Amino acid sequence: MTLLAGLDIGGTRIGVCLGRKNGAVIASQSFPTPQAQAPSATLSQCVLILRELQERHARGETLHAIGAAVPGPFDPKSGSFGDVPNMPRWHGFDFRTQLTELAGCPVFARNDANASMLAEALWGSAQDVSNAIFLTFSTGFGAGLWLDGRLYEGPRGLAGEIGHLRLSEAGPVGFGKCGSVEAWLSGPGIVQQAELEALCAKQRGEETKLSEPHLRTEFVFEVARLGDVAALRVIQQVAKKLGQTIAILADLFDPELVILGTIGIAHYDLLEAETRRVLHEEALELTARGLRIQPSQLQLREHRAALASAASEVQPT
Template identity: 40%
Template sequence: MIPVLAGLDIGGTKCAVVLGVEDEKGITLVAKQSFPTPNTPDSALLIMMNELENLLLERQGLELKAIGISCGGPLDSKKGLILSPPNLPNWDRIDVISPLKERFQVPVSVQNDANACALAEWKWGAGNGTSNMIFLTFGTGMGAGFILDGRLYTGTNDMAGEVGHVRLENDGPIGYGKAGSFEGFCSGGGIARLAQMKADEWLKQGKTTSICTNRDEIATITAKSVGEAAQTGDELAKDIYRIVGQKLGRGLALLVDMLNPERIVIGSIYLRQEALLKPIVMEELRKEALSYSRNVCTIVSPGLGESVGDLAALSVAKYGLEFEG
């Protein structure tokens, strides 16, 4: 029998069930099934359990060793409760561990999505071999997962890593309910809001930009459209990314000075726009961070690339076996 890990990814719009097999080179995804997130937690859990059972039945010779769950926070990883995340409003104190343990009779663990991605990169990606690593989501929002002294650090009540709430400036785009926050400047929504503010000023001055041709189009600006415009040399888009890069560098400097990591892995938008952002980020980091800490820390994009999300829940299963099982 081949040992296999299972991962359940619970999102606001879709859920996924994945199976992975580990070897000396890392982990291989052997099956995946996605479906739209049902309206009720009970329905979602039932479908996920049925899908997992079907995937196992379809592939003979696999022995399920553990199940990991990745979900947006807040949550209680020790009790296995999901505590009404913003993207899952009906999931209020939902026990996601007990039903799975009862049905599959294997260890089950849950972590928020940033922690899960941190574990995946630590086990199989760009953080492999490190003892102190930080993963930053830099996608829809800005969150962090901390690997400190060779273990996942979740804090007193699983709220460690909410770096997006840190205020970097007195004013600026709103993120995590706070103007000028790390998430306000460094997230998909934050970049779009910053671009909308800048584009309005730009067009009022009679200048042109490929981000939008008139003020009626301002509301349609997205982080993706700004990134595409910046890559083609659009002056306004490049200026927006200069601001984003400076704020990202400043946020990284705080983390470097406080936690002294070996590596910081930055996902999603940084992965896609590294060529634009990295020179600006590193210049700001040189200005702001202590040299002793900065010189032992590398800043990289995910070693797992865009697949980090698929492997995140599997890494929660792996971590549960090693540290909680």
């Protein structure tokens, strides 16, 4: 069967995998994203890991292509990054050319939202759906659009960059804007909200675990589950903004299905009630009534979004 590789480039971690055109992952490995390292050095590290995986798990097989899921903005035609908000050293980096030269095989790259949506259409919840949207909901926030049975990326690969849309004049900062979707609905944005809520709680004389230093997104959800009132207020606000964002997308595209990535996979049970309430309050009644929202199942399996970028382009052998 055709041997493919996947590179999942994230603002927090980078993953490398070997797999097949049918979505099966043979082996994978990940490491923290080196923020201070040049992108070319990071790609060299990825290719070294890839060669080691190939030697251990697919010795003697020819690697046909590498697929990549990368943070947006990213132009799939030129293979270059735009101004990636969480990875400034990657701004303008010619990703595809560099990786092709290092790996010696074709490279097919898409932004992570589009790659994830494609994986859902190939192997996941959207296999029998004509119109669906994937929301990344991680270090950043973007939308992958599956419209009328095909991936829609726009002429420059910028369709679905909803993280840049401003939901409010004030609020946390993300994607270079106060009150943007990404500011409200990303890991760093949730931490900003939690830090502010901790200050407000202190002024009210209210105890909260959010006052601890070096907050992490996961910790905010953990203490919310334990009943921390301040943390629950943060989660309520996040759920409200998620509902507003999905309502905008629902009214624009009339999808049958919205699939949630990373944070939505781990914590949609805490977000669902308020998200649904706001969706029904703000979207057209018929649109909201017919819309399913669910966490991704595929995202629990390592780096299949990256694999999908190659699997969709390579003919089976």
